[in-house]
Amino acid sequence: MFAGSAALVALAALMAIVTALLIRAAVEARSRARSWIALFLLAMMGEMWIAAVVYLLHPSTAGLIAGVAASGGLMVVSLVPLVAALERSRRAGRGATAIGPAPVSLGPAVGIGLASLVLANELLMSWGLLLATGGLATGGTSLAAFSNVVNSPWFLFTMSGEMLLSALLLRGRLSRAVLVLLLVQSAIMLFSPTALGGTSWPSLAIYVSSALMIGLFVYLFEYLYRQRQFAPAFGAYLVELVAVYGLMMAGLFVWQYFGDGLVFALSVVLEMIVVYAALARPDGFRAAPGTPWQLRPHWTFALLTGVFVAEVCMGAVLSVQLDPADYVGGFPFLPLAGAPGTVLLNALSNGFWFFATAAGSSWFLIMMGLEMGALVVFKFRETKSLENRIRLLLLMGCYAAFAVFYPSIYFALLFPHAPNPSTVAVLGWPMGIGSYPLAIGVFGTVLLTYVILGALTALFGRRVVCSVFCTAPLMYQGTTIDAMKSFNRSSPVARKYLSSRLSGAYSVTMGLVMVALVGTSLLSYLDSIGKLAVYVQGNDPSVFFFVASFSIAWYVLFVAIPYAGNYNCVTMGWCYTGVISAAFQKIGAFKLKVRDKQVCRDCKTLDCAKGCPVGLVDMPGHFRQTGEFRSTKCCGVGDCVEDCPYDNLYISDIRHTVRRLLGRPETRPRRVPTPAAGWGHGPRPVPSLARLGPSKEAVLLPMFRDGTTGA
Ligand code: SF4
Numbered sequence: 001m002f003a004g005s006a007a008l009v010a011l012a013a014l015m016a017i018v019t020a021l022l023i024r025a026a027v028e029a030r031s032r033a034r035s036w037i038a039l040f041l042l043a044m045m046g047e048m049w050i051a052a053v054v055y056l057l058h059p060s061t062a063g064l065i066a067g068v069a070a071s072g073g074l075m076v077v078s079l080v081p082l083v084a085a086l087e088r089s090r091r092a093g094r095g096a097t098a099i100g101p102a103p104v105s106l107g108p109a110v111g112i113g114l115a116s117l118v119l120a121n122e123l124l125m126s127w128g129l130l131l132a133t134g135g136l137a138t139g140g141t142s143l144a145a146f147s148n149v150v151n152s153p154w155f156l157f158t159m160s161g162e163m164l165l166s167a168l169l170l171r172g173r174l175s176r177a178v179l180v181l182l183l184v185q186s187a188i189m190l191f192s193p194t195a196l197g198g199t200s201w202p203s204l205a206i207y208v209s210s211a212l213m214i215g216l217f218v219y220l221f222e223y224l225y226r227q228r229q230f231a232p233a234f235g236a237y238l239v240e241l242v243a244v245y246g247l248m249m250a251g252l253f254v255w256q257y258f259g260d261g262l263v264f265a266l267s268v269v270l271e272m273i274v275v276y277a278a279l280a281r282p283d284g285f286r287a288a289p290g291t292p293w294q295l296r297p298h299w300t301f302a303l304l305t306g307v308f309v310a311e312v313c314m315g316a317v318l319s320v321q322l323d324p325a326d327y328v329g330g331f332p333f334l335p336l337a338g339a340p341g342t343v344l345l346n347a348l349s350n351g352f353w354f355f356a357t358a359a360g361s362s363w364f365l366i367m368m369g370l371e372m373g374a375l376v377v378f379k380f381r382e383t384k385s386l387e388n389r390i391r392l393l394l395l396m397g398c399y400a401a402f403a404v405f406y407p408s409i410y411f412a413l414l415f416p417h418a419p420n421p422s423t424v425a426v427l428g429w430p431m432g433i434g435s436y437p438l439a440i441g442v443f444g445t446v447l448l449t450y451v452i453l454g455a456l457t458a459l460f461g462r463r464v465v466c467s468v469f470c471t472a473p474l475m476y477q478g479t480t481i482d483a484m485k486s487f488n489r490s491s492p493v494a495r496k497y498l499s500s501r502l503s504g505a506y507s508v509t510m511g512l513v514m515v516a517l518v519g520t521s522l523l524s525y526l527d528s529i530g531k532l533a534v535y536v537q538g539n540d541p542s543v544f545f546f547v548a549s550f551s552i553a554w555y556v557l558f559v560a561i562p563y564a565g566n567y568n569c570v571t572m573g574w575c576y577t578g579v580i581s582a583a584f585q586k587i588g589a590f591k592l593k594v595r596d597k598q599v600c601r602d603c604k605t606l607d608c609a610k611g612c613p614v615g616l617v618d619m620p621g622h623f624r625q626t627g628e629f630r631s632t633k634c635c636g637v638g639d640c641v642e643d644c645p646y647d648n649l650y651i652s653d654i655r656h657t658v659r660r661l662l663g664r665p666e667t668r669p670r671r672v673p674t675p676a677a678g679w680g681h682g683p684r685p686v687p688s689l690a691r692l693g694p695s696k697e698a699v700l701l702p703m704f705r706d707g708t709t710g711a
C-alpha cells in the first residue's frame with residue numbers, strides 16, 4: 001500500500017519535472033519547429049494519461065483496448081500540426097532542426113496551446129491518480145468531479161511544483177519581479193486549504209496562504225511605487241493575477257462556509273492559464289515600457305479592485321476560521337428563493353452584509369493594517385521632516401490601538417454582547433451623540449470624546465483626526481496609494497473637487513451626509529427611549545448609517561481613487577467625522593505658513609501643490625499673496641512641507657501661536673538657497689517626483705485648466 005502510494009507520488013513528481021523541462025524547451029526553442037516538437041511531446045504525455053483514465057474508468061480488457069485506441073488516435077491527430085510546422089519550416093528554406101541565434105518568440109497560438117496542454121495534462125493526471133487511489137467520489141455531476149480533481153493534492157501539489165520548477169528553469173529570461181511573483185504564487189498554490197482533509201492542514205494552509213498573499217500584495221504595491229512604467233504585457237498579467245486571487249479568496253470562502261469547492265477550483269485553473277500563458281512569452285515582459293500607470297485610471301482601478309476583493313474575502317475566511325460562532329451570528333444570510341424581485345433584494349442584502357461584516361471584522365482590519373502599514377513604513381523611511389515622521393509613527397500606533405486593540409480586544413471584553421459597530425474606535429463620535437443605546441450608557445465618554453477631539457483639532461488642526469486617529473490615513477498614506485494623488489489632478493471627477501474652494505458638489509454631498517447623520521441619530525435616540533421603533537433590516541438606523549458609510553462607501557471610494565482621487569473622504573466631504581473635524585479646524589489655530597513670500601513668488605516648481613494629497617492646488621497663490629494658507633479641507637499630512645524644494649513651508653498651530661505671543665520666532669530660518677537665481681543655480685534639493693526616472697515627465701500632469709503644470 002505504502003509502496004503503491006510512494007510510486008504514484010514519484011510518478012506525479014516525475015510528471016512535474018518533465019512538464020517543466022518541456023515548457024522550457026518550448027519557450028527557449030531557437031526554431032519554431034523545435035517549439036512544436038516540445039508541444040507534441042506534451043500532447044503525448046496527456047494522451048498517455050487518457051489511456052490510463054479510460055482504463056481506470058472501465059477496468060477491463062475492453063477498457064484497455066478503448067484507452068489505447070483513443071490515445072493512439074489522438075497521437076496521430078496531434079502529429080498533424082507538428083508535421084505542418086516542420087513543413088512550413090522546410091518551405092521557409094530552413095531545415096526542421098536548423099536553429100537561430102536566439103529563442104524564437106512564440107506566437108499567441110503556441111502560447112495558448114502550451115498553457116492548454118499543461119492544464120489538460122494536469123487534469124488528466126490528477127483524474128487518473130484519484131481513480132487509481134479510489135479518491136474520486138462516484139455518482140456526482142461532472143462539475144463536482146472537476147472540483148474534486150482540481151482540489152486534490154495530486155493536482156494542487158503537482159501544479160505548485162511544476163510552477164516552481166518552470167520559473168526556476170526560465171529565471172534567466174524573467175525579471176526579478178516576475179520571478180518573485182511566480183515563486184510566491186507557487187507557494188500559495190502549495191498551501192491550498194482544499195488539498196488535504198482533516199482540520200490541521202486547512203487551518204495551517206489558510207494562515208500561511210493568507211500571509212503569503214499579503215506579502216505578495218505588499219511587494220506588488222511597492223513595485224508599482226518604484227516602477228511607474230512597465231511592459232503592457234506585464235501590466236495585463238498583474239491585473240489578471242489579482243483578479244484570479246480575488247476569485248480564489250471568494251472561492252475559499254464559499255468552500256469554507258458552504259462546503260463547495262467549485263469556485264476555488266475554477267480560480268486555480270484560471271491562475272494556471274494566466275501563469276503559463278505568461279511563461280510562454282517571457283519576452284513580452286521585457287518589451288518597451290507602456291504608459292505610466294498613473295495615467296491609466298482603468299488599469300489602476302482594476303488592480304485595486306482585484307486586490308480589495310481578495311482582501312475582503314480573506315478577511316471573511318480568517319474570521320470564519322478563527323471565530324466561526326461570532327461570524328455566523330454576524331452575517332444575516334437571507335435565502336435566495338421566491339419571486340425574482342425577492343431573490344434580487346435578498347442577494348443585494350446578502351452582498352451588503354457580507355461585505356460590511358468582512359470589512360468591519362478584526363481580521364480584515366489586522367490584515368489591512370499589516371499590508372497598508374508596510375507601505376507606511378516604506379514611506380516613513382523616505383520622509384525627511386521630523387514632524388512628519390512623528391505623525392506617521394502616531395498614525396500607525398493609533399491604527400493598532402483604535403482599529404485593532406480597542407474594538408477587538410478591549411471593548412469586546414468590556415461589552416461582550418455589543419454588536420460590532422458599537423465598538424468603533426472613537427466611541428460616540430462616528431455615530432452622533434446618544435445615537436446608539438450603548439452610547440447613552442456611556443454618555444460621559446461620548447461627550448468627552450467630542451470635547452477632547454474638538455479641542456485637539458482646534459489646537460493642532462484636523463490632522464489629529466484625519467491624519468492620525470482615523471483608520472483611513474494608514475490606507476491613504478503608504479507609498480503607492482499616496483502616489484495615486486496624481487489622479488486628483490487628472491481625473492475629470494476629482495478635478496471638480498480640486499482647491500480649497502467648497503464647490504457646489506462638495507456642499508451638496510456634505511449637506512446630505514450631515515442631514516442623514518442627524519436624522520439617523522434622532523431616530524436612534526427615539527428608538528432607544530421607546531418613542532419609535534424604526535430599524536433598518538433589524539439594525540439601529542445610526543448603526544446602519546455608520547456601516548454603510550465606513551464599511552461600504554469608504555472602501556468602494558477607496559478602490560475608486562483613480563476616478564475620485566486620493567483622500568476623497570476629505571475632498572468630497574462625504575465623511576461626517578471629517579466634516580465635524582473641519583468645523584473645529586475653522587475656528588482653530590492651524591494653518592500653513594511660508595518663511596519667505598518672495599521665495600514662493602520666484603518658485604517655478606509648485607511642488608507643494610503637486611504633493612498635496614487632498615488637491616489643494618491653490619495654496620501657492622495664497623503663499624505668494626499673504627504668506628499663509630488656511631483651508632478646512634487641509635488635513636495636515638505635511639507632504640507639501642516635505643516636497644517644497646526650498647524648505648520654505650511649515651505647519652503652524654497652537655505651538656507657533658504661543659511662540660509668537662511670547663515674542664519668539666515661530667520657526668527656524670530656511671536652510672536652502674532661494675530660487676531667485678533660476679534653475680540650475682545653487683544646490684537644488686531633489687523634488688518630489690525625481691524618483692520617477694524616465695516616467696517623470698509623464699506624471700507631471702497639468703495642474704491648471706489651461707493645461708500647464710505651473711512649471
Ligand atoms: S475625512 Fe473621515 S474617513 Fe477621511 S480621514 Fe478624515 S475622519 Fe477619516
Ligand code: SF4
Nearest residue numbers: 600603607608620644
Ligand atoms: S513649493 Fe515651496 S517655494 Fe514653491 S510655492 Fe510651494 S511652498 Fe512656495
